Amino acid sequence: MSNTYPQARILTKINDPLHIIKTRQITHNRPVTIAGPMVRYSKLPFRQVCRHYDADIVYTPMILAREFVRNCHARIADFSSNESDSPLIVQVGVNNVTDLLRFVEMVSPYCDGIGINCGCPIKEQIREGIGSALIYNPELLSSMVSAVKEKYGDKVRLETKIRxxxxWDQTVDLCHKLCDAGVDWITIHGRTRTTRSSVPVNLDAIKYITDKIKAKSNVPVIANGDCFSMRDLQKIVDYCGVDGVMAVRGLLDNPALFSGYDKCPWGALELFWHYAMEFGGLPHQLLLHHLHCMFESMGLEKSLHNELMNIRTTTELIEWFDSHFVLKRFGEIGFSEAVDIPFKHASKV
Structure with missing residues (x-):
């Protein structure tokens, strides 16, 4: 199931995502912070960096249930975890009850909750009845939620992330059905299936739907979309009345967003290098893209950025870092503490 085969988990107040969502405002005087699922990018090393910088709950990338339950190679490739990777929500792309129940049986011992992807707008997934296709099939989606909750009850936390x-009243009706089916919380991405990410998220829609949900149930609601700073988070919570915020693209550029950093600190990059080397399993191009996104947030000078993107191997990448920057390793004094880029030579910003 994973590279390290963590022990099976039992939900407690420490790792129960529903308890965390409901109590974070009381225990930490702030809304719950969630690192959402990103195709390819929400792998174990990046998840751990987000946790270090105050992400309360972290998601895996979407895993296709159909492939996962049938193919051992898919299971090895798609899901890795360890004991410190908690609270963890595994997001699943699924279009039928049977595959979902098999998926939950296989994955639930190694995570703290399952999230059904009802928001992916990719046409190939929609043709398969997966992702945002599910918001137009409320009976199927509700039946999948009911099947899991009837079998597992509170032993398995179940979320739906919808567009x-x-x-908007169609979304409200869907949410009422999900609440009746037993969903533990609902994440609302404030865009339609066809809305481009360049179009601002519709906070009015999230507020309207949230108000209607809370008028009939106590199911928590999480807002998703356009959270790039803690100012954005507070604005979304105050306006929409949600229980917390899920960030996705904002964390890719700045995994320290939830700790109040306006740009990615150098320490986050050192941590990412550490976890990537410790856990392994990241292809070079994926490693490179993470570093590219973080450096963009830091404002790295263009010529160095171009050099970075032309590096073809991880060994060469490490050598390039050591030639240009003071890249501290785990255990060295000051590891993961720097904020600004520590150039070895004259400033390049």
Whole structure:
């Protein structure tokens, strides 16, 4: 199931995501912070960096249930975890009850909750009845939620991450069905299936739907979309009345977002290098893209950025870092503490 085969988990107040969502405002005087699922990018090393910088709950990338339950190679490739990777939500792309129940049986001992992807707008997934196709099939989606909750009850936490309909009341009706089916919390991405990410998230829609949900149930609601700073987070919570915020693209550039950093600190990059080397399993291009995104947030000078993107091997990448920057390793004094880029030579910003 994973590279390290953590022991099976039992939900406690420490790792129960529903308890965390409901109590974070009381225990930490702030809303719950969630690192959402990103295709390819929400792998174990990056998840651990987000946790270091105050992400309360972290998601895996979407895993296709159909492949996972049938193919051992897919299981090895798609899911790795360890004892410190908690609270963890495994997101699943699924279009039928049978595959979902098999998926939950296999994955739930190694995570703290399952999230059904009802928001992915990719056409190939929609054709398969996966992702945002599910918000137009409320009976199927509700039946999948009911099947899991009837079998596992509170032993398995179950979330649905949805997009909005053009008719907001259609989304409200869907959410009421999900609440009746037993969903533990709902994440609302404030865009429709066809809305581009360049279009601002619709906070009015999230507020409207959240108000309607809370009028009939105590199911928590999480807002998703356009959270790039703690100012954004507070604005979204105050306006929409949600229980917390999920960031996705904002964390890719700045995994320290939830700790109040306006740009990625150098310490986050050192941590990412450490976890990437300790856990392994990241292809070079994925490692490179993470570093590219973080450096963009830091404002690295263009010529160095171009050099970075032309590096073809991880060994060469490490050598390039050591030639240009003071890259501290785990155990060295000051590891993961620097904020600004520590150039070895004259400033390049």
């Amino acid at each position: 909005i309909h053009d008719d």
